[in-house]
Amino acid sequence: MKFLHNFLEKIRPAETSPMYTLHNAIETFLFVPGHTTHSGAHVRDAIDLKRTMFTVIIALLPALVFGMFNAGYQHYRWLSPDLAFWTMDNLMYGAMRIMPMIAVTYIAGLSIEIYFAYINKHAVNEGFLVSGMLIPLIMPIDIPLWMVAISTAFAVLFGKEVFGGTGMNVLNPALTARAFAFFAYPTYMSGDKVWIGDSADLAQKVDGFSGATALGQYATTGTTSYSAWDAFLGFIPGSIGETSAVAILIGAAYLIYSGVGSWKIMLSGALGALTMAFIFNSVSGSMDPGPMKEYMSIPPHFHLVFGSAAFALVFMATDPVSAAHTETGKWIYGFMIGILGILIRVFNPAYPEGWMLAILLMNTLAPLVDYYVVDSNIQKRLKRAKA
């Protein structure tokens, strides 16, 4: 450790060069800076923003590792049935596809972040550490790398930097990247040819190949070939990190334990989703037969394990910057995300998933929710003061 510290000290560039910004970013990433506050309380927790972000990265690791195994499993499964899941081959295949995506995301995003930090003359913020890990996890595996790079650049530039950088963004940057890719390159973000690695290749080799996700099958046929238990464990096609509810729950437990993620948003989001699914269940009886009727009558708890519900509620909705900040606001915000997520998922004719749009919509409404929560609290206290 001492050696590393001395080494960083030795190569410290001049303060005016862009390399100084990069050096500063690496140094504060490795070592907690020794600054003290200039006034007021002088006791500081060692958990600064970088350490907070790192907590989220650790929470993401189970989903990431599972995603790598699953990427290989989904690909090789079509070539050899009865394939074991936890094999080195699967992991290698996934790593070879996912590692480049992560690298591309970090290079594209961090170069913009460092450039902006340099021209605005402040240290690099650590917000992108998490966004850069989230973006690959919410992309389909077959998306070309340059699309990931462009989406990331767009999200960092227009989702974050134009608002003033980390902590000022209205929208969740990772979801902004996904929304951009979704609207810009819809054929690489939806359909049944993108969720399994090398789908085009497999479609030629294997008869009866189908790369549709469980929700994709529900939307077109009203039923799925995957069981809810498989979906809970994660052995289904989908975006890289979203398939396994178990891996995500491990991350969620760590986030809640460390106090970084808000359990109120996760819980109220799940409740909102269940509520909406119950409503759909109860009205679907009077509907005309067809895939829509079937889709609406999926048992509520299925909605939480299929698609990206778990990932969205645990890692996306809880983004501390773009979520509601007041405690009551968090309940309202999470609940509305749950309601809208299922609503859009079932009724969206183009794409059978809704969490991205639901969370982005609620991101824009979060300040409004906070405003009314604070306002009602003021009114309540005024009334009490008068009485």
Next chain:
Amino acid sequence: MSSNEQSKPKSGLFSKENRKLLADPFNMQNPVTVQVLGICSSLAITVKLQPAIVMGVSVLVVTAFSNLITSLLRNLIPNRIRIIVQLVVVAALVIIVDQILKAYVYDVSKQLSVFVGLIITNCILMGRIEAFALGNTPWKSFLDGIGNGAGYAVVLIVIAFIRELLGSGQLYGYQVVPTDWYLNPETGTGFYSNNGMMLLPPMALIVVAIIIWVQRSKFKDLIEK
């Protein structure tokens, strides 16, 4: 209405002052990027270059002549009903332009649909008539109209250029991006794909924002304190 404009010494047709009227709207007084007028139509009809050019020229013609006619009438219009008179002038010009488009470029006229008719509500027109034509001589007003119409047209064309190139791989309807560059999901050849977001109005807003950003970082005077 300024009353003493006639008493000023007569300046040449293209004196420095008059040339400024033409040149200013291109940059420091651009109606779209600086005054943020006419945004609606610049989002709606800039998916392709051809309609954008036709729209730009139409607005240029209407601003130029509505400025000229209002300026000719400016001492006859009672102040209290001036808006109605201005509307009559603009509406008449818009209908003429619309009929001409229908007669000669019917396809484009179909694409522009209501937006030609909506030139009448374009803020640039009323803005220039109210702010300039009512208080200046016809020739100056005419130049001002041309300048502002052209300033609007230039921005429209730049937006449409970016959107058509990145969104459809074409320029003025001709394929610019080589077709064998395109990713083919069947064979796996190629590497490129059009950006579908460019075809949607929200991206036009972002393109306008980028243009404003570039312009402001080049001309620092435009940045508000």
